[in-house]
Amino acid sequence: MPNALRTLYRTALIMVSVILLIPVVTASADERCASSPGHMRCQGKGSERLNIQGVVEADVLRPVLEAFHQRYPQITLDYRDASRGERRKPEGVPRDVDLLMSSAMAQQYQLANAGLAQSLGDGVVNPVWPDSARWRDELIGLTHEPLVMVYRRELADMGPPPVDHASLLTFLNHHRNALTGRIVTYDPARSPTGFMAVAQDVARSTEAWTLFEAMGKADTQLVDSTAAMLKGLIEGRYLIGYNLMGSYARRAVQSHPELVLQVPDDYALALQRLALIPKTAPHPDMARRFLAFITSSEGQQIMTTRTPLGSPLPTDDNATPAATSLEPIQLVPGLLALIDPLKREALLHRWQMIFTPHDPAGSHADTGEVE
Amino acid sequence: MSPAASLHRRLLGGLTVLLLLTCVLLLLQSWYSAQRSADRVHDRLLSSAAQVMSDHVSWRDGRLWFDVPASALNMLAPQGDERVFYTLVDHKGHAVSGNADLNALMSPLPTPGTFRTVSANLNGLSLRVGALGARLTAWHHREPYTLLVAHTLEARRAMTLALFRDSSLRLAGIVVLALAGLLMTLRLALNPLAHLRTKLKARSAHDLSPIDMSVPRELQELLEALNALLARQRQVRIHEQRFIGDASHQLRTPLAGIAASAELALRSSDTAHWQQALQEIQGGTRRATRLAEQLLSLTRLDSPQAPLTRQPVSLETLARETLIRFLPAADRAGIDLGLAEHCPALTVQGDDWQLEEALSNLIDNALRYARSRVTVGIDATDRVLYVEDDGPGIHASARAEVLRPFYRDQEQGPGSGLGLAIADGVARTHDGHMIMRHAANGDFMIGLHLPETAC
Numbered sequence A: 001m002p003n004a005l006r007t008l009y010r011t012a013l014i015m016v017s018v019i020l021l022i023p024v025v026t027a028s029a030d031e032r033c034a035s036s037p038g039h040m041r042c043q044g045k046g047s048e049r050l051n052i053q054g055v056v057e058a059d060v061l062r063p064v065l066e067a068f069h070q071r072y073p074q075i076t077l078d079y080r081d082a083s084r085g086e087r088r089k090p091e092g093v094p095r096d097v098d099l100l101m102s103s104a105m106a107q108q109y110q111l112a113n114a115g116l117a118q119s120l121g122d123g124v125v126n127p128v129w130p131d132s133a134r135w136r137d138e139l140i141g142l143t144h145e146p147l148v149m150v151y152r153r154e155l156a157d158m159g160p161p162p163v164d165h166a167s168l169l170t171f172l173n174h175h176r177n178a179l180t181g182r183i184v185t186y187d188p189a190r191s192p193t194g195f196m197a198v199a200q201d202v203a204r205s206t207e208a209w210t211l212f213e214a215m216g217k218a219d220t221q222l223v224d225s226t227a228a229m230l231k232g233l234i235e236g237r238y239l240i241g242y243n244l245m246g247s248y249a250r251r252a253v254q255s256h257p258e259l260v261l262q263v264p265d266d267y268a269l270a271l272q273r274l275a276l277i278p279k280t281a282p283h284p285d286m287a288r289r290f291l292a293f294i295t296s297s298e299g300q301q302i303m304t305t306r307t308p309l310g311s312p313l314p315t316d317d318n319a320t321p322a323a324t325s326l327e328p329i330q331l332v333p334g335l336l337a338l339i340d341p342l343k344r345e346a347l348l349h350r351w352q353m354i355f356t357p358h359d360p361a362g363s364h365a366d367t368g369e370v371e
Numbered sequence B: 001m002s003p004a005a006s007l008h009r010r011l012l013g014g015l016t017v018l019l020l021l022t023c024v025l026l027l028l029q030s031w032y033s034a035q036r037s038a039d040r041v042h043d044r045l046l047s048s049a050a051q052v053m054s055d056h057v058s059w060r061d062g063r064l065w066f067d068v069p070a071s072a073l074n075m076l077a078p079q080g081d082e083r084v085f086y087t088l089v090d091h092k093g094h095a096v097s098g099n100a101d102l103n104a105l106m107s108p109l110p111t112p113g114t115f116r117t118v119s120a121n122l123n124g125l126s127l128r129v130g131a132l133g134a135r136l137t138a139w140h141h142r143e144p145y146t147l148l149v150a151h152t153l154e155a156r157r158a159m160t161l162a163l164f165r166d167s168s169l170r171l172a173g174i175v176v177l178a179l180a181g182l183l184m185t186l187r188l189a190l191n192p193l194a195h196l197r198t199k200l201k202a203r204s205a206h207d208l209s210p211i212d213m214s215v216p217r218e219l220q221e222l223l224e225a226l227n228a229l230l231a232r233q234r235q236v237r238i239h240e241q242r243f244i245g246d247a248s249h250q251l252r253t254p255l256a257g258i259a260a261s262a263e264l265a266l267r268s269s270d271t272a273h274w275q276q277a278l279q280e281i282q283g284g285t286r287r288a289t290r291l292a293e294q295l296l297s298l299t300r301l302d303s304p305q306a307p308l309t310r311q312p313v314s315l316e317t318l319a320r321e322t323l324i325r326f327l328p329a330a331d332r333a334g335i336d337l338g339l340a341e342h343c344p345a346l347t348v349q350g351d352d353w354q355l356e357e358a359l360s361n362l363i364d365n366a367l368r369y370a371r372s373r374v375t376v377g378i379d380a381t382d383r384v385l386y387v388e389d390d391g392p393g394i395h396a397s398a399r400a401e402v403l404r405p406f407y408r409d410q411e412q413g414p415g416s417g418l419g420l421a422i423a424d425g426v427a428r429t430h431d432g433h434m435i436m437r438h439a440a441n442g443d444f445m446i447g448l449h450l451p452e453t454a455c
Helices: A003-027 A058-071 A105-113 A153-157 A165-174 A192-204 A208-217 A226-235 A246-255 A284-295 A297-306 A321-325 A341-358 B007-054 B070-075 B154-189 B191-202 B217-267 B271-302 B315-333 B352-369 B419-429
Strands: A033-036 A039-042 A049-054 A076-081 A099-102 A139-152 A183-186 A221-223 A240-245 A259-262 A268-278 A326-328 B057-060 B063-066 B084-089 B095-098 B115-122 B125-135 B144-152 B311-314 B336-339 B347-350 B373-379 B384-389 B433-438 B444-449
Touching: A033 A058, A039 A058, A049 A284, A058 A076, A058 A246, A058 A284, A058 A297, A099 A105, A099 A284, A105 A139, A105 A192, A105 A268, A139 A153, A139 A226, A139 A246, A139 A284, A153 A259, A165 A208, A183 A192, A183 A226, A192 A208, A192 A240, A192 A268, A192 A341, A208 A341, A221 A226, A226 A240, A226 A246, A226 A259, A240 A246, A246 A259, A268 A284, A284 A297, A341 B063, A341 B095, B007 B070, B007 B115, B007 B125, B007 B144, B007 B154, B063 B095, B154 B191, B191 B217, B217 B271, B271 B352, B271 B419, B311 B315, B311 B352, B315 B336, B315 B352, B315 B373, B315 B384, B347 B352, B352 B373, B352 B384, B352 B419, B352 B444, B419 B433, B419 B444
Parallel strands: A049 A076, A049 A099, A183 A221, A183 A240, A268 A326, B336 B373
Antiparallel strands: A033 A039, A039 A076, A099 A268, A139 A240, A139 A259, A139 A268, B057 B063, B084 B095, B084 B144, B115 B125, B125 B144, B311 B347, B373 B384, B384 B444, B433 B444
């Protein structure tokens, strides 16, 4: 797309969202926070501004954002969910963003590794924050989220539901006809988080390909986000969802008893939602204030109780038997290998070989940042 | 006069400066060697990582294929917080894979089978880049390729600092020991000096005996000079004591005479006796006064506080005037006192009072010993002011002795024994000396040689 056209598109989008916002703003004037899908804005009393870009739906983060706004009412807060609306290239950072949050760990690591992030600053992050969730004072893991399986209760009618990767493979092979078209997972070509999940599965053991091939034969549906998977599961279109973000799944399962959340017994990859302050951030101090808030015990309290996001701080919850299979993805240079251009290409190529009959190649042209 | 810097401080200062200079050099050397070690270790790390990576380069689907191993990338970050970069470059120089364009940082790229490192800067990040030239090992494909790996310098810096800190600590320990040793050695070496000082301090003011102690060679000369000075002081002390003794003795004689005369006169009621006693008392008083005056003159001559005031003095006039003062005394003694027939004019730079005093003493002396004739004269060629008499003169062997205070040729002579000493003092004050000889006609000549002064 030519640049001029792109700018025009962006302007139009902003105008549309502004128009959409107006009624909402008047409706919740006392809160002064207005949200539309993919966007949330808290009008501050002062001139200070903070632009956050994340790949979590604004609604999920809403309690944290509102608490922050209540604490610092002078700051005008803009939260943009990059998984919605305008797509951008995964490389590079938009210039107006003060805080970039994403669970696409390798991409975030690559940005920081290339020196595009600035220092988080001394005394910003809660000192009890674990070292495994920090890198170089440039990256910080804000959440800790296992990748889980979710299935509908009626699955139990076919037999004992799968509890780990191996039993999922067996289950797929046994009930292929019944399951055809009713399994859902991330599309690694379109979602960096999905790509992370697949690449980590494969890096851990090449046996994962056997599972993916079985999933391909069962005409597994590929979607962009955990939210889409959960929606399909709730609606009954899908029976099994594979590699869902644990935080969303837990929330959905709480309100929908027909769903069952299964943390794989053998291993469950635990993603971190990494935040960084870009070098180009226009208001880095506001971003630091937000990080100080969200990592404080108060912020973590709100996050763990009022959002489905998991805290990286050690809690009693992490000590449950299911949590012992958690395998946190480390912040090490090895992450770069996951998104090596050649490797990525090869992995996606093989993935598409498995899934192509049901997935026209054209839909992969636009690889925006989605979850 | 402010004291010069102490010997201790000089030695300590010099040695400390030398020590510190050595330290600085050693520190520099250890910094560079620490850097070299850290670089060597981490360059080897780059090389190993590149080797591991090269095992994963292959040919697939008609193109170079690279399955980058995560472990090799992790290896590049030994501290965990280094930024890590890698690039695979094919034989045409195109980057095939990687997360940075490292091939722009090194040219030319190494030939297959070699490894090269270079320090570079990528977007403001200081990097160490290692490049491994390699070749595919498949049967049909032997294309060369280059693997470039790079990392930021945190681990190198940390290692350099750690190595440097260790060697600096060692060095600091050595320096502390060396300084302690230095202080102790200095104290030991300078001990004899302190010993000498305490010995000198403990000495009483009257103790002029030689210092007897064994000292190092360097102090031996000082000690010898000190002992020589003490010896001279002893000599001076002996002279002074003798002088005082002689002076008291000389003063006592006329005073005893006066006392005796007064006592005799008091016992008598005869006025004639009184008259004679008064005359004797007068004579004694004169002698005592004369002696006191001479003592005063001698003291003034020796005193450094009275500087010599030089002015032109005509010796002829001086001789004439002095002569006139002595004529009555000469008449009384029946001696012919006069000026030499040929008396040239001679002017010297000097103190007229001192010269007159010297001449007076010479004439006075001559009058005492002369039989019938005393002549005052001037020798312009030798620059001598002299007095001749026809007395017995002074024997050549006694000539040095007579210049000493209170020495007299005849033990019970009429003089005080100070006259020649005063004349000698004046001659020496004027940079000259006394001259004594028997003239051709048998007369004894004594005079002051007064050399021409510089001014």
